[in-house]
Amino acid sequence: MKLDKLIKDLSIVKFKNYRNADIDNIAYSSLNCTQNSLFIAIDGYSEDGHKYIDNAILNGAIAVVHSKEIEYKNDIIYIKVANSRDALARIASNFYENPSEKLNVTAITGTNGKTTFCTMAKCVFENAGKKTALSTTVGLFLGDRVIPAKVTTPQSADLQYYLKSALDYGCEYFFMEASSQGLVQQRAKYTTFDACVFSNLTHDHLDFHGDMESYYQAKKILFSNKHNYSIINIDDQYGTRLSEELKQEARTKVITFSFNNTSDYKISGFTQKNWSQTFTLTGDNYTDTFALSTAGKHNAYNAVPVIIYALLKGIPSKTIKAALKKYIPADGRLNIIKYNNFDIIIDFAHTPDGLLNLLNTAKANTINRIITVFSCNGNRDKEKRPVMGKIAYDNSDVVIITQGSPRGEDDNAIFEDIK
Known part of the structure; x- marks a missing residue:
């Protein structure tokens, strides 16, 4: 696809070395660049695509869309935009023809x-x-x-x-x-x-x-x-x-x-x-x-x-x-396993409201004890941990707090927050 068509309607700040090149691939990861690619450098929450522009060029990018000041090479097309995430969305829609x-x-x-x-x-x-x-x-x-x-x-x-x-x-x-x-x-x-x-x-x-x-x-x-x-x-x-x-x-x-x-x-x-x-x-x-x-x-x-x-x-x-x-729930969404006299429920409930809905549903569908096994993931919204702990305590006969995905956070600190 011609570059002119790809960048149609972008909010462009400036061009460098521009020509209406043929583009065979678009990528926001330098690893996915191939010959004649357009690389769009987006600023993420953990990584900044602008750091990988040289890698993208080595992998075959002939044009780069960016929003930050960078050093230019003579043989590469550069298009500076106001917002590279907006540009990526527009370019992708254009590339795949809406x-x-x-x-x-x-x-x-x-x-x-x-x-x-x-x-x-x-x-x-x-x-x-x-x-x-x-x-x-x-x-x-x-x-x-x-x-x-x-x-x-x-x-x-x-x-x-x-x-x-x-x-x-x-x-x-x-x-x-x-x-x-x-x-x-x-x-x-x-x-x-x-x-x-x-x-x-x-x-x-x-x-x-x-x-x-x-x-x-x-x-x-x-x-x-x-x-x-x-x-x-x-x-x-x-x-x-x-x-x-x-x-x-x-x-x-x-x-x-x-x-x-x-x-x-x-x-x-x-x-x-x-x-x-x-x-x-x-x-x-x-x-x-x-x-x-x-x-x-x-x-x-x-x-x-x-x-x-x-x-x-x-x-x-x-x-x-x-x-x-005849609907069958998705994995982790109120999946029921019958085991001896137990109904084992597997559910993704990871918010206070989701956990409360799950436990209310359990109470409405069984006359037996409710044993709740749950955790909260690490390095995520900590405010909901004690709220979920109280919901589990108030609506269960037994609560077991277990390990979730700590993401580098100490498990014991997560347990204490829940308690």
């Missing part, structure tokens, strides 16, 4: 439930005969291919590659998780969405964002992308705020759902037993009852936006119901 505009892409953001929403959506849409791809915390799912995920939301160049791969594979739908860190780092920028979903916002990642207001503003970034539908849980106070703000902006169709508040879709009649549940969903000229193969009120919140979006895309209720009845 694949999101040819797919139905839905992104969900929220503290908890993103992976479950995506895997439920895949179950429903594939049951309706729709070819579907996923990008989740667990990995990228494309047909029989599963590529393990390094982060919740891929870097923009990787995301655009995945979108193009899904398009080439013949997919109609692409569901993805949008993390707050990924949104701040502009990984989903210049992606066109059919729908954006907001699930909830509770205590997490304050080591990164600093406070809940900054965390909320990070989540809201998703809704600044071009999209047709905003599907929002307004039982969450931040969801209520988001829906009101988006309605004032009038850029998208806002669709709300809730158990407790006046909304476009109302959830009622919720019951759960034997690790499954039923609930009724009522909207304008619509009502139906759904049986879900996994328990927990939080999973009703995860399922409802899937149902709403499927209805918007013309999938019949009976097809949605059949899929949800």
Whole structure:
């Protein structure tokens, strides 16, 4: 692809040695540079790509996009931009020819439930005969291919590659998780969405964002992308705020759902037993009852936006119901192992709200003792540790604090914080 086409619409500060070269590859890691590559140097939280420009050139880069002052070589094209993360997102979208505009892409953001929403959506849409791809915390799912995920939301160049791969594979739908860190780092920028979903916002990642207001503003970034539908849980106070703000902006169709508040879709009649549940969903000229193969009120919140979006895309209720009845949770999401007289539950619950939801679900589905084994990861949000410790203590018969991923932090210090 010609360089002129790749850098179209960039906020460019200056050029050096510019020519309209043929570019065969784009890369933000010098290790991925090959002959005739365009290298985009981004400033990360642990590494700065500007330090690796010479390595990128040695590996075949003929052009460099950068945002900091650097030394120039005579035979290399340099393009200085105001923001190299923004440039990477724009260049990647251009390089892969804007694949999101040819797919139905839905992104969900929220503290908890993103992976479950995506895997439920895949179950429903594939049951309706729709070819579907996923990008989740667990990995990228494309047909029989599963590529393990390094982060919740891929870097923009990787995301655009995945979108193009899904398009080439013949997919109609692409569901993805949008993390707050990924949104701040502009990984989903210049992606066109059919729908954006907001699930909830509770205590997490304050080591990164600093406070809940900054965390909320990070989540809201998703809704600044071009999209047709905003599907929002307004039982969450931040969801209520988001829906009101988006309605004032009038850029998208806002669709709300809730158990407790006046909304476009109302959830009622919720019951759960034997690790499954039923609930009724009522909207304008619509009502139906759904049986879900996994328990927990939080999973009703995860399922409802899937149902709403499927209805918007013309999938019949009976097809949605059949899929949800046979849904198998993703790894680490309320996985149940039956062992003798024990129900062993494996769950990713890593936030106060997630742990409380899990334990409330356990209490509603068993009459036996609840033994909770958990930990908190090192060098992450320390404020949530004592909160999670109290939740476990208040809602369990026995609590065992174990080792998580310490990331260089002393395990005993983590244990003391939890206690």
